[in-house]
Amino acid sequence: MSNKKYTKITDHFKDNEFINKNRPLTFLERLYFIEIFKGLAVTIKHFLYNFFNFSKLPTIDYPDKKRKIPASFRGRHRLTLRPDGTTRCVACFLCSTACPADCIYIEAGEYSDGNPNEKYPLRYEIDMLRCVFCGLCVEACPCDAIRMDTGLYDLADYSREDLIFTKEKLTSDYPPLKERGGAFNAEEFEAARALESAGKDENDKARKREKQSEGDIKNDD
């Protein structure tokens, strides 16, 4: 990681055979005629290979099949709940203070039924159009009340209003733990890792396919 390595790499590339030097074209190349056929051969090779190995294409059919995200992925937020169903959030405003995008809006309320936690958020809204998914809110929270382990990332919608996520959406609208790509604590992370390495992962398959097709079509320019 030092400068030394960097200079080494540039040294390596100085006389590399892969670098195209500016050289005058040979007579045959200037004719262009033969080169056309060479080019056509390259493209038809790709065409035929992909035509007969259609399932090996590295493309993932996105909305139908999704690439599995890594375990440490920061997805859409969720608000966690206590066993009794109330939000863990105590409306301390630490998250909204930490937020660099200034996109968390909290309105605090007080429990009147003698709940020892005293405060809770009456309103808790995150403006997803402004959020930069930095995760600072999660780090700031003293109560483990906000997490970004839902694994959701396709947050498109038709109106701006729908993209301001309310407390209700943040507490309920996410997949259950097993189906989630994301992880929050060490155990979940390890579990997700284990799943990945067990080869059940679409990702790995796609990566394998990519490598394979690279290996099969070697002499491209």
Add this chain to the structure above:
Amino acid sequence: MSFYLETYISTYVFKTLYLPIMIKIVLAVAFPLVVLSAIPIVVWMERRGAGLIQDRMGPNRSNIAGYTFFGLLHPINDAIKMIMKETLTPERAKVLFYFLAPALVVIPAIMTFAVIPVAAPVEIEGVVIPFQVATIDTGLLYVLAISSLGIYGIMMAGWASGNKFSMLGGLRAASQMLSYEMVLGISLVTLFMIYAEIEPAAIVESQGELIFGFIPKWGIFLSPVAFFIFITAAFAECNRTPFDLPEADSEIVAGYHLEYGGMKFAMFMMAEYLSIITMSAVVTTMFFGGYQLPFLPSAKLHALAGPFISPFIQIAAFSVKTLFFIWLYIWARWTLPRFRYDQVMKLCYLKLFPIALANIFITAAIILLIS
């Protein structure tokens, strides 16, 4: 009534006068329809072909109840979208010419197909059915004349849009197409001399024979130089890569059709694909034996398969050959980079033109020596 009809149908007047006219009308309606409905297939070939050449899948999402038909529905979706689009007229457009231009581009592109024979004429009960809309003596000169009419539409589009990029695109198209028109014609002269014919049907008939008894007498074997010149010029005629300078997006945005949207834009695209289809058909007719199967001239085929089936076999042969050249257009598009404009002009006037002329003289000398 039916008795009257039957006797009338068997009369000499009907068979020799009205029936041929009716057949011609049917052909005149069927040809443009078939060629037009081939456009979505060519568009599909282009998109999926491009995808596979570039290690992608190509468009495959649009479906009816989950069935995608290999992505064939995308052109239909496009058509619906284009038709529903709002009509916009740029402020500085010359309105009449602006609206006239797309039509002037499409009409010649369809008309060219009229002289292409897709199968040998067959005789059923004394009635000759030609598979060619118009059998005219000028033959291929008609193709050259009509296909160059398309330039007017493109020039008009470029000028009437009131946009400088369009203007440049139109000018480029005009000079490029006029220059290559000439090379196109000259490369065909060689073949006219060899076949001593300019009528496509007659040319195709003579391509059924063999040279030295084992090579089909196809244009490509008789004059390969003319073939390569012709195909280069044909690419330039259709404004296709590597000669797509009139619509070079990196320099002049979209060239002559920059200001067109919706169905008017679609008509330019249609014209482009139509001229690809027509040019492929002309190449097939002139250089690859048209509807002739190799080693099986139409007379032999008629004797073998009878007058009802053999036209279908020949139409299939013709379609396969034409499809190959359409594919060649697509294939080349995703292979070759675009030329610079001065290179295009130099290629035309300093390379192809002299070679084509020399080819004429050499061929003429050989024909003199042989006869």
